[in-house]
Amino acid sequence: MIGNDLTAVSIADLQLLLRRREISPREVIDALRERIEAVDGDIGAYLSLDIEAAVKEAEHANVDLPLGGIPIAIKDIINVMGQPCTCASKILNGYRAPYDATVVQKLRAAGAIPFGKTNLDEFAMGSSTENSALKSTRNPWDLSRVPGGSSGGSAAAVAADEACGALGSDTGGSIRQPAALCGVVGLKPTYGRVSRFGLVAFASSLDQIGPVTKTVRDAALIMNALAGHDPQDSTSLNEPVPDYVASLGNDLRGVRLGLPKEYMIEGIDPQVRAAIDAAVKQLNSLGAEIVEVSLPSTEYAVAVYYIIATAEASANLARFDGVRYGYRAENPKDVLDLYGRTREEGFGPEVKRRIILGTYVLSSGYYDAYYLRAQKVRELVRRDFARVFENVDALISPTSPVAAFKVRERVADPLQMYLADIFTIAANLAGICGISIPCGFAELNGNRLPIGLQLLGKPLAEARILQVAHAYEQSTDWHKVRPSIGSG
Amino acid sequence: MAGNSDLDVAYVARLARINLTEDEAKTFQKQLDDVLEYVEKLRQVDVTGVDAAAHGLPVFNVLRADAPRDWFTAGQALSNAPRQANGLFVVPKVVE
Numbered sequence: 001m002i003g004n005d006l007t008a009v010s011i012a013d014l015q016l017l018l019r020r021r022e023i024s025p026r027e028v029i030d031a032l033r034e035r036i037e038a039v040d041g042d043i044g045a046y047l048s049l050d051i052e053a054a055v056k057e058a059e060h061a062n063v064d065l066p067l068g069g070i071p072i073a074i075k076d077i078i079n080v081m082g083q084p085c086t087c088a089s090k091i092l093n094g095y096r097a098p099y100d101a102t103v104v105q106k107l108r109a110a111g112a113i114p115f116g117k118t119n120l121d122e123f124a125m126g127s128s129t130e131n132s133a134l135k136s137t138r139n140p141w142d143l144s145r146v147p148g149g150s151s152g153g154s155a156a157a158v159a160a161d162e163a164c165g166a167l168g169s170d171t172g173g174s175i176r177q178p179a180a181l182c183g184v185v186g187l188k189p190t191y192g193r194v195s196r197f198g199l200v201a202f203a204s205s206l207d208q209i210g211p212v213t214k215t216v217r218d219a220a221l222i223m224n225a226l227a228g229h230d231p232q233d234s235t236s237l238n239e240p241v242p243d244y245v246a247s248l249g250n251d252l253r254g255v256r257l258g259l260p261k262e263y264m265i266e267g268i269d270p271q272v273r274a275a276i277d278a279a280v281k282q283l284n285s286l287g288a289e290i291v292e293v294s295l296p297s298t299e300y301a302v303a304v305y306y307i308i309a310t311a312e313a314s315a316n317l318a319r320f321d322g323v324r325y326g327y328r329a330e331n332p333k334d335v336l337d338l339y340g341r342t343r344e345e346g347f348g349p350e351v352k353r354r355i356i357l358g359t360y361v362l363s364s365g366y367y368d369a370y371y372l373r374a375q376k377v378r379e380l381v382r383r384d385f386a387r388v389f390e391n392v393d394a395l396i397s398p399t400s401p402v403a404a405f406k407v408r409e410r411v412a413d414p415l416q417m418y419l420a421d422i423f424t425i426a427a428n429l430a431g432i433c434g435i436s437i438p439c440g441f442a443e444l445n446g447n448r449l450p451i452g453l454q455l456l457g458k459p460l461a462e463a464r465i466l467q468v469a470h471a472y473e474q475s476t477d478w479h480k481v482r483p484s485i486g487s488g
Numbered sequence: 489m490a491g492n493s494d495l496d497v498a499y500v501a502r503l504a505r506i507n508l509t510e511d512e513a514k515t516f517q518k519q520l521d522d523v524l525e526y527v528e529k530l531r532q533v534d535v536t537g538v539d540a541a542a543h544g545l546p547v548f549n550v551l552r553a554d555a556p557r558d559w560f561t562a563g564q565a566l567s568n569a570p571r572q573a574n575g576l577f578v579v580p581k582v583v584e
Contacts, residue, residue, distance in 0.1 A: 098564045191545050205543050234550035235543065303527040314504060321505070323577055325568035332580050336505070344507035352506055353516055357523060359504040360495050370527070375540035377533050382541055415522050431545040459545055 006031035007161040008482060011070050011218040014164060018063040018070075025058035025069030025113070028164070032071055032115065036162050039486040044137045045147075045157035047076045048084050049116040057113045065111025067225055072107055073163035075154050076117035077124055078209065079198040080104050083114075087200050088132035089122045091346030092326045101198020102230045103167060103209050110225035118153030118166060122348045123317065124174055124202045126150050127420045130411055131350045138407070139182060140483040142447045145404040148178030154212045155182040159450075160485055165222055166212040171203050172305050173399075173424025175210045176436035180399035180452020183438045183483070185469070186212045187219045188424075190459045191431035192237035194223075195230030203312040204235070206305075206428040215479055216437060216470040220244035223462060239460055247463035248470040253287035255468060257455075258392035262298035263423060268401045275440030275451040276398050279472065283396070286471050293392060295384040300377050301426040302418055307361050307374035308429070313351075314358030320346065353414060382430040389432075389458045394465050397423045399436040399452030403444065423454055433457045437469045438478035450478075493524040 006014070006028055017023045033051055040046055054071060061069035074080055077087045079097035081104075086092045104114050121131035129137045129152025137152045139145040140160035147156040151168030155178035158166050168175040170188035179186025187210045194209045201207060211222035224245060229238040259280065264273075284290050322328035322342030329345055332338035347355070361370035388395065400420060410417045427434040439453035453472070457465035473479055497517045501508045508516070562575050571578040 095568050098560060098567055191543065192547065231552060235547050300530055300533060303530050306523060307527060322570060323579055328570035334580050335582050338580055339505040340507040343505055347506065353520060355504050355506060356497055356500050356516060357520055360500045372540055373530055373535060375542065376535035376538040377530055379538050379541035380533065414519050415526055431543060
């Protein structure tokens with residue numbers, strides 16, 4: 001097998017080749033390196049790579065372990081020992097992680113090789129990866145368009161065959177939305193299913209780590225390694241972990257899927273709507289029963305999110321003060337000058353905006369009107385889901401109302417950018433799990449742009465949404481269509 | 489500097505220890521006024537008798553034993569310090 005093919009196959013297929021000793025882990029690393037050299041100049045998915053360390057690990061990889069010898073790219077907001085962890089911010093300039101995040105330890109224990117750190121919106125704040133202070137990442141399907149965000153580097157790397165699979169983090173859609181825009185699979189697990197120890201915190205009541213992969217089976221494989229209790233994360237759930245791969249199947253008889261009527265809003269691109277309609281028919285033909293459901297608090301989700309997420313961010317990002325790690329302003333005249341200038345020079349505009357908004361909604365006199373009220377409406381959002389999940393196994397919606405938008409199209413208007421997350425945000429507020437899978441293409445100026453189908457599941461029902469996603473995927477060819485980058 | 493909302497960006501930025509240029513403060517004021525206008529819609533919601541949800545799922549009072557364990561050495565904790573001396577982080581003088 002030659003380089004390009006090795007990088008294009010799924011993790012499951014790679015495992016077969018590795019276990020039959022048809023290829024070696026070293027060859028996989030070499031193929032990835034070649035692919036990255038060929039296309040990452042155009043894509044810009046990676047912020048850093050340590051090929052030497054990966055090669056060393058590949059030399060003694062045990063391919064019989066669950067993810068033995070499989071290189072996995074890591075969003076650069078997750079600590080990998082000895083590697084930079086920039087959060088795509090200038091304020092972490094020079095920082096090197098002194099420890100492995102729990103998810104990285106778990107990947108290593110499963111035999112995987114953490115391989116390279118991927119670009120993101122600064123501190124995961126954004127929906128296009130344009131808020132990275134360090135690099136521009138482009139959509140592999142159309143280089144004039146964004147990959148989505150904030151895990152845009154992870155999604156673009158997997159879509160452009162620069163990674164077999166990747167980790168992302170999802171606070172309001174940051175795994176699912178870029179997965180949709182890049183035509184790959186992205187899973188946000190239930191809040192508490194995967195440890196966040198070693199994930200740089202953005203909004204602690206919303207953040208979850210999850211996989212970005214080429215296939216649903218690969219997402220299940222990575223989830224088998226990631227899921228489980230971690231005493232180092234106090235929000236980690238101590239619940240049994242099922243075998244997510246074993247739950248995959250092709251028969252959806254007896255499965256009830258809900259279509260939230262509030263999600264069929266104006267502003268959904270007609271091509272996206274058509275693709276979702278077709279996917280619903282397809283799921284129905286596989287045996288699933290489709291029912292309309294109502295989530296009446298949907299219209300408040302984005303507003304709730306931007307109060308809670310910014311409030312939590314303002315507290316979490318207080319630690320970046322130039323004292324213990326990262327960037328420090330030069331020649332501070334006193335401590336206040338040190339803080340003020342370090343944060344002025346170290347943070348980009350979106351991060352500053354969110355810290356200011358978050359500080360405001362938590363401040364005396366405004367706390368009740370904004371933060372407390374938002375938390376109460378959040379409870380209503382959660383109840384909406386709890387109620388519909390009494391009658392359905394999963395919910396169906398578009399992941400994003402539009403396909404990938406043009407670079408710089410939305411940067412001047414933060415509110416418009418926030419509304420891009422309208423279908424993904426509520427899952428984080430309610431703590432439930434969600435997955436985005438490819439379900440078609442929008443044709444725009446002769447270019448094909450991927451469309452994502454989102455499935456939302458009950459708390460801890462990852463196995464169920466993976467099952468539905470897998471059955472759908474196996475009955476379509478969307479996941480087999482690759483972007484043409486680097487092939488010409 | 490304050491716009492259509494009660495938010496005074498320049499003042500709150502000082503609370504958050506972020507220096508802003510005048511231009512930045514002006515741009516943020518407009519953008520955040522828009523966001524605050526958008527979130528006004530939450531006032532329409534009847535939240536009588538609704539408990540505030542800190543998390544989507546119930547997680548309460550998770551405690552661990554207060555016992556020593558192996559963690560970073562002082563050297564590791566200082567390994568990323570912008571300035572250090574004698575095993576300590578160095579900052580500008582705080583008290584005159």
